[in-house]
Amino acid sequence: MTPTRPRLLHVRIIVVLAMRNLRRQMRRTMLTAAVMVIGGALLVFSFAVSDGSHEDWIDSGIRTSTGHLTIEQPDFRLSRKIEDRLATDVRWETERALASPEIAQHVVAVSSRLSISALASSAAGARPAQVLAVDPVAEARFSTLDDQVVEGRYLEPDDRLAAYIGVGLAASLELRLGSRLVVQAQGTDQEIAAQLLRVVGIFRSGVPEVDQTVVHIPLQTAGEWLGSAHDVTNVGVVLRDSTAVAVVAAHLEHALVDPIERGDARVMGWREANPALAAAIAIDSFGNYLIFGILFIIIAFGIVNTVLMSVLHRHREFGVLQALGLTPGQTGTIVLVEGLTLTAVSGFIGVTLGLLATWYFIGDGLDMSALMGEDMTFSGVVIDPVMVPQFRLVRIVQILTFILFIGAVASIYPALRAAKIDVAESMKFER
């Protein structure tokens, strides 16, 4: 016999024996498998829902903020001054980079905006306001504010003096559709400039601060008002999925290497721009890991119990096998294979079930509005009660690996026990 054949033969024997044992104790196998199937299915489904809802939170959060990625002048975030804006040429470069075909598949929306603090006045009084000058079409794709119209409409491409204001500001300044509104701020020449606007739409975001201070106007109006031409204070990007952030960021940093080096621009990810949101997601994930960690400890116990029981009941059988020439190591391996197979098969079935459940809900999502209502906010982001689960290959791989790991760990002790069986002693047993 050549050296390889005995090993092959032994492998076959091990596997056959392991399978046969599982089949023999069908009832026991089934019961344990059942727990693992449920556990696996739950794990997959729960993480799918969790991943999906996190992606939703991120999407909502970044759309009300500055996007998955934002390109701004490095000092702007802290200073919030118009001097720290992106020069027109940097803006065009950025927009070109974002239109490039390499990353086109990831990019959902791009919006360049000029953000400035101003004073808004009407015949009834004056209030501080946060003016956001935007390109209406791009902004409509980017943000969700345009959908929260209560009266009137969002800005349109041909608008010049239009203003889109919140219900809070409308109430304080006694504004209606068509009302006159004057905004004043310090322009690029350091002089205060005033601009007439007319209210074309009123929104309700549900966030009081936004409803009381945010005003959207067309970007070109701001250019005339403040003397900023086509300059903007930031370019924001919404991606298809938050996993694409790294790729797109790298692409941007490469394309904008000159402005970045000059200190004229900086690429910032959403985690940096929205730390509260990042933290919220981390806490939620942490909770999930904790719960499932504990659950699987319980399941692991079940497996250990099952496998160990089967070992303890097959003393004689293992003794006979060893008498016939199987090494202790190989005996142990049989048990290991048993445990792993049990875990793997039931885990696999469970994962499949979980995937099926995910697939079922992937269309319309899990509607939790009966439990949640419509007004939940988490880190300042309004939460959609409909949770759409998300399929992520990485997750599935993680889960399968974890299940196998549990199976392996749970089988170690029983395998060791099987290996340590004394051949002569075992003959005293009936089985």
Next chain:
Amino acid sequence: MSDPQRPGLLRPTVFVAALVLFASVSPARGQTDPRDIIERIDRLLRGDSSRALATMEVVTEHWERQMTMEIWSLGTDYTLVRLRAPAKEAGTATLMAKDNIWNYLPKVDRTIKIPSSMMGGAWMGSHFTNDDLVQESQMIDVYDVAVAFDGERDGVMVWELRLTPKPEAAVVWGHLEFLVRQDDHVPLWAKYYDEDGELARTMEYSEFREFGGRLVPAVMNMQPADKPGERTTIRYEELEFDIDVDPSFFSLRTLQRGR
């Protein structure tokens, strides 16, 4: 949280504007074109300098106050206001120089710089708003003027002028109405309306006197339409035009000096 009451930031161009605006030219010139009246007054305003001593009385729902102040102005870019009374606040001063605003507070002997974005609410708690005061452009450029009525009221020949904002003019009013005496071009009142045609406030002029060779209303009374019990009344005690003052006067040193 409602808008906090912000103490006044000052650009009393409206006072100067208001009084100079209606400072009449010598009655001998019988101009009847309303645009010309306003245009001439605008021209008078440009490059003009003035110094005034005035008392302001403010009556609100919760309190009544009298203040005496000294006001210097140069064109539309420079203004310095210093309080003389009440004694507790004497020496408080506000300097506006080219869109930067500083307040000097004598009680603590400190000057604070106020970013223009923080302007809001009433000036010095009065019924004049900063909206009035940030008037960079000339009235004639911002409003179209028409004569709405030419005739007799209470035995006096008057014009009622209606000022309508030009398209895209950055003003909050729907329209303004002025009642002007025909013989000496003296304003009797000005009414400010919102775009729905509702009266928001009324400015009344009275006690016309000669100051620096011009006939000027010494008393101006601002009456908000929605709060009938409240008012702000300004009375000019002294008023000089074309004084000898240059931009260097409008400095932080002058602000803090107290004189």
Next chain:
Amino acid sequence: MRSPAPVRTFGGLKLSFAESPWLHIGWRNLGRNRKRTVLTALGLAVGFFAVVFIVGWSQGIMVEMVENATSLVNGQIEIHAADYRPERSLYDTIGGRAGTDVDALLRTIDADPSVVAAAPRVYAGGLISTGQATLAGMFMGIDPERELTLSRFLDPLVEGRMPEPGRNELLIGEEMARQLSARLDDELVVVASGADGSMANDLFTLVGVFRTGLAELDGSFAVMPLGDLQTLLVLAPSRIHEIAVATTDPWIAETTAAGLDDVLSSSDRAIEIVPWTTLNPAMVDYVALGEAMYFLIIIVVFSIAIFGVANTMVMATYERRREFAVMLALGATPRAVGTVVLHEAVALGVVSLVLGAVMTFPLMVWFHTAPPDMSWAIGDVTIMGALLSPSLRVEYDVPFWIVSAMALFVTTILASLLPAWRAARVPPADTLSGL
């Protein structure tokens, strides 16, 4: 002859419970198959631990959130003049222009047994300036001693100390300090509109910096002693805007508010007494959501735990059918077999729950009194405008523990009894030969 003690019949023999052979057999059975017993007991114990810990942790989060929403700054109940909200005008003090006897009011409130603390406040908007940098701010006048018993945001301070009355000292938020580039002992100019219309201004010394974690507060609030603010604003000492009240438990706020209303509204003041549940209904909804969620979690975890336990028990019992067959062959009735198993299950249940308690409760106590802080891993989070510091904090819920214990007990018993019963009905000969 009848023995006075309760008597049971076992296979025709009259014996007392403690003497019954089946209990002995049951106990011994457990001991005989040590490994199986230990493993099963461990499984049960872990199941118990899981359920108790997870629920405790979820409740911990809820409690922390509610506490932060209420005890951080606002208290569980707010008392204002009836027309104070929503404009929050300077002039709408409790008792109107004349004010009120603040001390008497506080004493009456303190007298309510469900009230833990009450603190008066005065609010005004204005400007704070270092000279170079000026910010719009909200001033909050407090009684330093009382405030410390009520709210938590001033203890600990990021730096410095509490302001002392009469010395024009103040505290500002961390974000405001950063924006003003202000440091301790700096002099800040405070400007506000006085109640008499004057432009109130004064110098205050910065003696401390606080941090609530909420950007709006940290960037715009300045805190000083009540009397100093009243002096600045030309408000009489009897005029305050708010009394914040802390109750022993956030969830009794409504009842306490109603009680206070009865006592206080009888005088000629028009006041409103508002519990946090009215001021922040979204938070109430969120807690309800949390409870619904962890109800779901309980069901899931419970089910898995119970399934796992049942599974083990069923297996164990099934594998002993030969043993039962022997017992039957020796003359035991199926019922007797059932009784043995019952006793075993009870014993096992007790052992497991003791083990479970040993595993769980020290951890629960530790995590309740000194929860390990997870913010190094995660950072702080705001939910519904309330700050949450991620930590493994758990809450006690004794009724729930008892229910969990009972549920696991019952499961153990049922899961072992049923298959035992079935196994015992098979004729012994069949069982014995079948192997």
